[in-house]
Amino acid sequence: MSNDITMPKLSDTMEEGKIIRWLKHPGDTIRLGEVIAEVETDKADMVLEAFDDGVLEQIKLQEGETAPVGALIATIRPLDAAAGAGAAPKAAEKEPALRPSRGRARKEPPPAPSPRLPSAAAAAAEGADTAPEFHPAMSAIQSAAPTAIPMPPRRPAGAAEPALALAPRGGDGQKLRASPLARRAAEEAGVDLSQVRGTGPEGRITKRDLDNYLRQEQLFRFRRLVSPREGEPGSREELSKMRKTIALRTAASKREIPHFYVTTEVDMEEAVKLKNSLEATELFDEEISFNDIIVKACALALARYPRINASYQDEGIVIHPHINIGFAVAVEDGLLIPVLQQCERLSLPEIARAAHRLVAKSSRGGFTTDELSGATFTISNMGMLGVEHFAAVIVPPQAAILAVSAIKDRPVVRDGRVAVGKTMMITLSCDHRIVDGVVAGRFLQELKRFLENPASLLV
Amino acid sequence: MPNPRYDLAAIGSGPGGYVAAIRASQLKMKVAVVERDRPGGVCLNWGCIPSKALLNSAQAMETIRGAAKEHGIEVGEVRFDFKKVIARSRAAADKLARGVRYLLKKNNIDFYEAEAAVSGPHRLTLAQAADKPPPPVASIESERILIATGSGERLFPGMKVGDGVMTSKEALVADRLPTSIVVIGAGAVGLEFAYFYQAFGSKVTIVELEKQMLPGFDAELAEELRRAFLKRGVTVMLGHGYKSLARSGDSWRVTVDAAGAEKTIEAGSVLIAVGRGPLSANLGLEGAGVEFERGGFIKIDDSFRTTCPSIYAIGDVVRPPLLAHKASAEGIAAVEIMAGVREPGFDLLSIAGCIYCEPEVATVGLTEADARARGIEVKVGKIPLRALGKAVAINEAEGFVKLVATKQYGEVIGCQIIGHHATDIISEVVLGKTLEATTAEFGKSVHPHPTMSEGIMEAALAADGEAINF
Numbered sequence: 001m002s003n004d005i006t007m008p009k010l011s012d013t014m015e016e017g018k019i020i021r022w023l024k025h026p027g028d029t030i031r032l033g034e035v036i037a038e039v040e041t042d043k044a045d046m047v048l049e050a051f052d053d054g055v056l057e058q059i060k061l062q063e064g065e066t067a068p069v070g071a072l073i074a075t076i077r078p079l080d081a082a083a084g085a086g087a088a089p090k091a092a093e094k095e096p097a098l099r100p101s102r103g104r105a106r107k108e109p110p111p112a113p114s115p116r117l118p119s120a121a122a123a124a125a126e127g128a129d130t131a132p133e134f135h136p137a138m139s140a141i142q143s144a145a146p147t148a149i150p151m152p153p154r155r156p157a158g159a160a161e162p163a164l165a166l167a168p169r170g171g172d173g174q175k176l177r178a179s180p181l182a183r184r185a186a187e188e189a190g191v192d193l194s195q196v197r198g199t200g201p202e203g204r205i206t207k208r209d210l211d212n213y214l215r216q217e218q219l220f221r222f223r224r225l226v227s228p229r230e231g232e233p234g235s236r237e238e239l240s241k242m243r244k245t246i247a248l249r250t251a252a253s254k255r256e257i258p259h260f261y262v263t264t265e266v267d268m269e270e271a272v273k274l275k276n277s278l279e280a281t282e283l284f285d286e287e288i289s290f291n292d293i294i295v296k297a298c299a300l301a302l303a304r305y306p307r308i309n310a311s312y313q314d315e316g317i318v319i320h321p322h323i324n325i326g327f328a329v330a331v332e333d334g335l336l337i338p339v340l341q342q343c344e345r346l347s348l349p350e351i352a353r354a355a356h357r358l359v360a361k362s363s364r365g366g367f368t369t370d371e372l373s374g375a376t377f378t379i380s381n382m383g384m385l386g387v388e389h390f391a392a393v394i395v396p397p398q399a400a401i402l403a404v405s406a407i408k409d410r411p412v413v414r415d416g417r418v419a420v421g422k423t424m425m426i427t428l429s430c431d432h433r434i435v436d437g438v439v440a441g442r443f444l445q446e447l448k449r450f451l452e453n454p455a456s457l458l459v
Numbered sequence: 460m461p462n463p464r465y466d467l468a469a470i471g472s473g474p475g476g477y478v479a480a481i482r483a484s485q486l487k488m489k490v491a492v493v494e495r496d497r498p499g500g501v502c503l504n505w506g507c508i509p510s511k512a513l514l515n516s517a518q519a520m521e522t523i524r525g526a527a528k529e530h531g532i533e534v535g536e537v538r539f540d541f542k543k544v545i546a547r548s549r550a551a552a553d554k555l556a557r558g559v560r561y562l563l564k565k566n567n568i569d570f571y572e573a574e575a576a577v578s579g580p581h582r583l584t585l586a587q588a589a590d591k592p593p594p595p596v597a598s599i600e601s602e603r604i605l606i607a608t609g610s611g612e613r614l615f616p617g618m619k620v621g622d623g624v625m626t627s628k629e630a631l632v633a634d635r636l637p638t639s640i641v642v643i644g645a646g647a648v649g650l651e652f653a654y655f656y657q658a659f660g661s662k663v664t665i666v667e668l669e670k671q672m673l674p675g676f677d678a679e680l681a682e683e684l685r686r687a688f689l690k691r692g693v694t695v696m697l698g699h700g701y702k703s704l705a706r707s708g709d710s711w712r713v714t715v716d717a718a719g720a721e722k723t724i725e726a727g728s729v730l731i732a733v734g735r736g737p738l739s740a741n742l743g744l745e746g747a748g749v750e751f752e753r754g755g756f757i758k759i760d761d762s763f764r765t766t767c768p769s770i771y772a773i774g775d776v777v778r779p780p781l782l783a784h785k786a787s788a789e790g791i792a793a794v795e796i797m798a799g800v801r802e803p804g805f806d807l808l809s810i811a812g813c814i815y816c817e818p819e820v821a822t823v824g825l826t827e828a829d830a831r832a833r834g835i836e837v838k839v840g841k842i843p844l845r846a847l848g849k850a851v852a853i854n855e856a857e858g859f860v861k862l863v864a865t866k867q868y869g870e871v872i873g874c875q876i877i878g879h880h881a882t883d884i885i886s887e888v889v890l891g892k893t894l895e896a897t898t899a900e901f902g903k904s905v906h907p908h909p910t911m912s913e914g915i916m917e918a919a920l921a922a923d924g925e926a927i928n929f
Contacts, residue, residue, distance in 0.1 A: 179894055179895030181870045181896070181897055182895060184868045185868055199802070207870075283833070284834065347834060
């Protein structure tokens with residue numbers, strides 16, 4: 001006899017759940033606290049943790065299948081029982097060997113889209129080959145920055161790998177060691193510290209550990225984005241709220257706004273150097289990404305070409321008093337455009353700081369209204385996807401949107417000779433009712449000038 | 460005889476080199492240290508230790524001459540033997556230098572008194588050093604080499620030391636008190652000597668190019684210190700750049716320049732305290748492929764490794780701040796990283812800087828202005844020491860404690876203290892910073908009364924608008 005694992009009720013309103021992915025397969029040994037599957041519920045995607053040690057015997061509900069709460073989804077047998085043999089009575093008396101992840105499936109309403117398990121957990125479960133599946137650059141959902149997410153801290157040679165690095169600690173009578181700062185920050189971010197691996201003495205959790213955890217979580221989400229589970233051939237997908245909004249707005253934009261497109265190539269050699277030297281000197285607390293550099297350059301260029309920072313209305317063209325730059329961030333089921341308000345007043349590090357906060361919120365939720373509205377210009381950055389060139393759809397009622405492609409090694413001509421340079425294609429989509437070709441071309445030249453002379457961005 | 464072989468060979472036995480060597484020996488490495496001068500480096504011989512001995516004499520003098528009356532103590536004519544003041548300072552340095560020699564021996568570290576030069580990624584060539592016997596071997600081999608050569612006094616072009624013109628090194632052994640002295644540079648070294656000479660009765664003038672004392676420090680702190688120096692009778696000329704130096708009879712004429720207007724100051728002696736620079740030249744590093752940063756600092760990665768993979772560097776020779784405890788901490792970190800028992804990286808923002816004039820200055824982490832420049836939103840708590848019972852009781856009420864914390868979480872990211880015992884109480888903030896404490900922990904940890912450390916608690920409370928005694 002085996003223990004039944006049933007579909008748990010992970011939220012008050014949950015009636016059924018869908019298996020997104022099994023992280024364990026029949027025959028795998030399961031340790032207490034280990035994540036064994038991901039389940040999609042009405043509220044959010046959640047993870048299931050094993051409540052006891054054992055061996056996964058049979059999977060009853062396959063990936064992508066849905067079952068009501070209480071339905072059998074898998075069976076496990078105790079570690080000491082032979083495969084297929086009778087149950088060990090000791091285990092049979094126990095509770096079903098599953099419980100929702102602590103802190104995620106709690107009764108209180110979860111704080112917006114609940115975070116998933118850390119990528120480290122998934123990576124560990126899937127095998128080592130999955131961890132570096134994507135270049136770290138790609139993890140920076142928000143930008144083309146080939147930096148934003150460092151790999152997990154290296155373990156010094158000789159230091160023993162903790163047997164259960166990801167098993168939750170804390171509530172089980174063990175004292176959870178964390179710095180006061182890490183506790184505060186975790187509380188604000190809605191993170192259960194027992195999920196975070198501490199690197200301090202005796203596993204003490206520092207703020208950096210928490211930051212790494214949050215970044216890994218983002219990395220994990222991103223990996224899911226680029227290998228989407230949706231899109232089964234022959235199936236019909238229901239429209240999410242976000243999907244509907246995107247459909248309405250992009251269609252309206254293309255229907256009403258006469259788009260035209262202007263492209264230029266920008267030499268990013270100096271910008272790359274600037275970014276590297278800022279990193280090397282650690283002058284600023286925040287890591288500056290290419291996205292931040294582009295936002296700053298746009299703010300400067302827009303200040304000189306207010307006509308691009310405008311909206312078309314039948315009564316006339318409104319030139320906006322502030323430069324509020326939105327930047328598209330890919331999220332699980334679409335995209336969000338958080339807004340950096342009044343960029344004309346922000347220094348580069350201030351932009352970086354604000355942008356990083358907004359990106360963090362994109363994966364955790366908790367936006368205020370003015371963090372998602374009021375943009376007067378938008379940047380769409382697909383650099384991290386290695387895109388050569390693309391054009392974006394204007395977000396009404398804005399006058400333009402900038403499409404940013406990857407920084408690539410390309411032949412450039414310097415002093416009459418062909419050399420290898422780092423260049424990037426940018427394309428401005430403009431509303432022809434507001435802007436004509438000359439203004440668009442000049443604006444793009446101005447933007448190019450700032451990006452190619454990036455010292456100006458620090459002033 | 461084959462060359463001796465080591466796991467680690469350090470050049471320099473200052474607080475960086477000797478500490479790294481001992482830690483390496485504890486981690487089972489076979490270690491050599493090469494030193495051309497005396498064991499202990501600048502810190503023990505020409506810096507921290509002897510200067511603190513002098514400053515201690517100055518404080519005694521200040522108490523006897525100045526404060527005694529307020530205590531109701533009558534003092535007759537005060538006389539002193541300046542030679543003995545200097546001799547006591549030298550004795551302290553000698554004692555500690557012998558201590559370093561003993562520690563190296565105790566840890567089975569081979570100590571070579573010689574000039575070392577890198578002659579290969581794993582080889583040091585040893586040459587006879589001034590006033591030393593020839594070294595026992597001409598070269599040694601080592602798996603890894605650690606450059607811990609420290610820094611030397613900087614001079615302006617054309618300046619010559621001697622005949623009353625001194626750097627801190629000469630001043631430490633000059634056993635005749637100057638009647639008047641111009642101190643060029645209002646950094647830590649300049650201020651400590653200015654205080655020392657003033658306390659013994661010299662007429663002291665400080666000249667500084669920048670508009671504040673202690674350039675780069677918190678502006679309020681620098682202003683508080685300027686007032687304290689003025690009160691003690693020191694002439695402070697800020698915004699005055701050094702132009703030239705000329706002999707004029709028995710004294711020196713120092714020409715300075717303030718926005719185009721030249722002035723001259725006459726004095727019997729001149730102390731040049733315009734900073735220190737890394738001693739990275741003539742070590743054969745270029746040949747090994749070691750690269751340098753601006754100003755001659757050796758370029759390292761976050762494992763303290765130079766651009767030559769077998770050569771490491773720590774302390775003053777790699778980057779500011781040029782401080783003994785930073786060099787020791789980097790030395791330990793470098794060796795532990797080599798041994799694989801520590802992860803790369805080093806938090807320079809948790810290195811406290813201390814200045815031992817009176818009032819003392821101690822700071823760690825970011826100032827309010829630094830933090831804002833980095834785009835960090837901060838809250839600041841500031842408590843004047845006169846609000847503390849202890850400060851008033853012991854008649855040491857000048858100065859303040861300033862705590863800088865992030866607005867978001869109250870993380871303490873910086874602290875500036877000026878006042879009596881500032882250098883002793885700063886460590887609480889260093890520990891708190893390392894543990895990532897917030898203003899709540901500083902404010903709610905009960906501090907004993909009456910102590911100067913209550914200033915830190917009150918400043919933390921003040922940052923949250925909850926100070927009790929101010």
